[in-house]
Amino acid sequence: MIELLDDEYWSSRFEITFDDRNLIAEQLECVHAPQDWQVIALPFVKAKLEHDQDSKQEFPREQIENRQSRSLDQRPEMIMIQYGERIRDCLANALGQDPRFSGLEDKWYLRHKLPYISSEALQALHRFLIQNQPTFLDAILPAIKDNSTADPLLAKMAINAALESLPERFEKIGSSAPPEWKARLPEHDQAKVTHYAFDPRTFEILCRPGQRLSQKKAQRLQELNLYAHVVTFPEWCPMVSH
Numbered sequence: 001m002i003e004l005l006d007d008e009y010w011s012s013r014f015e016i017t018f019d020d021r022n023l024i025a026e027q028l029e030c031v032h033a034p035q036d037w038q039v040i041a042l043p044f045v046k047a048k049l050e051h052d053q054d055s056k057q058e059f060p061r062e063q064i065e066n067r068q069s070r071s072l073d074q075r076p077e078m079i080m081i082q083y084g085e086r087i088r089d090c091l092a093n094a095l096g097q098d099p100r101f102s103g104l105e106d107k108w109y110l111r112h113k114l115p116y117i118s119s120e121a122l123q124a125l126h127r128f129l130i131q132n133q134p135t136f137l138d139a140i141l142p143a144i145k146d147n148s149t150a151d152p153l154l155a156k157m158a159i160n161a162a163l164e165s166l167p168e169r170f171e172k173i174g175s176s177a178p179p180e181w182k183a184r185l186p187e188h189d190q191a192k193v194t195h196y197a198f199d200p201r202t203f204e205i206l207c208r209p210g211q212r213l214s215q216k217k218a219q220r221l222q223e224l225n226l227y228a229h230v231v232t233f234p235e236w237c238p239m240v241s242h
Contacts, residue, residue, distance in 0.1 A: 014087055016094030020044060025100055025110060034107035034153055038080065041087050045076045102161045104137075105178060107153065114158040117144070119236040122162060126169060129183035130228045134173045136180055169233060183228075188218030191231035197221060207231075 024040055080087065088106065095101040095108055102111045121144050128143040129135060137156040144159065156178070163170040163181055173180040186192075193207045199220060206217045207230055213221075221227040 014083070014090045016044070016090055020047075021094060021098050021100075023047070024095070024108075028101075028108065028110045028113075033151060034104070034109040034157060037088050037091055037106050037108065038084070040108055041091055042076055042080060044091075045079050045087070049075055049079070102157050104157045104160055105153065107157075109154070109157060111161055114161055115155060117158055117162040122166070122169075123232070123236050125159070125163070126183045126232065129170070129181060130185075133182035134180040135182070137178050140181065185228055186231060186233050188213040188215050190234065191218070192234040193230055194232055195230040197224075197226045197230045199224070 024044070027040065027043065028035060091108075092103060092106075095103055100110060100112075102109055102114060125140065125143055128140065132139065137160060140159055141152065141155055144155065160179065164172070169184050171182050171184050173182055189212075191213055193209055193211050193213060196208055197206045198204060199206055206221055206226075207213055213231070218227060221230065
């Protein structure tokens with residue numbers, strides 16, 4: 001027999017396998033809101049304990065009762081208390097690399113169940129971030145006018161997933177939680193000009209709506225801090241509808 005809270009034993013028990021992720025996906029299919037990591041992890045820990053029991057791995061009752069004065073049914077909670085931070089990190093690492101999941105503020109949900117973000121909303125977000133960057137999600141949320149959910153966390157999760165899906169247009173700054181975002185700009189040969197601009201020194205018209213930009217004029221617009229205000233990306237595709 002080994003101790004229930006044996007660190008060496010449990011250090012190898014928290015790997016989140018593909019089958020584990022499938023079970024978590026099934027779990028999240030049955031709910032209508034993002035779930036806290038602890039709610040997701042508890043069935044996972046219970047399954048590990050049940051597997052150990054089926055494998056004849058025994059944890060003596062007297063060790064549990066002497067340590068915590070708790071019953072055998074409370075073993076998963078004891079494991080969560082002892083190794084919660086390790087479990088949370090393993091869960092975040094596994095789900096964060098699986099495109100089916102979206103995580104924010106230690107809560108997780110399925111991407112295909114997130115609110116729909118339209119191409120118009122993404123354009124509005126890009127314009128907003130050009131003028132207010134870098135910016136946290138809480139400040140970005142009011143810029144979404146077609147947001148149909150009353151749950152702020154669900155809305156922020158949808159926005160975060162939408163921005164993550166367009167890394168060539170939006171950039172996550174640092175590793176803070178919640179994350180900060182800024183807008184990227186198109187290269188001059190990919191840019192769509194949306195406004196007129198002229199050189200205040202020479203009065204030369206540098207760009208017109210619909211006109212293709214030369215590298216020289218794009219560089220001058222950047223020197224005048226006008227580039228971000230007169231160009232956008234030529235096409236905006238919404239997140240895949242579910």
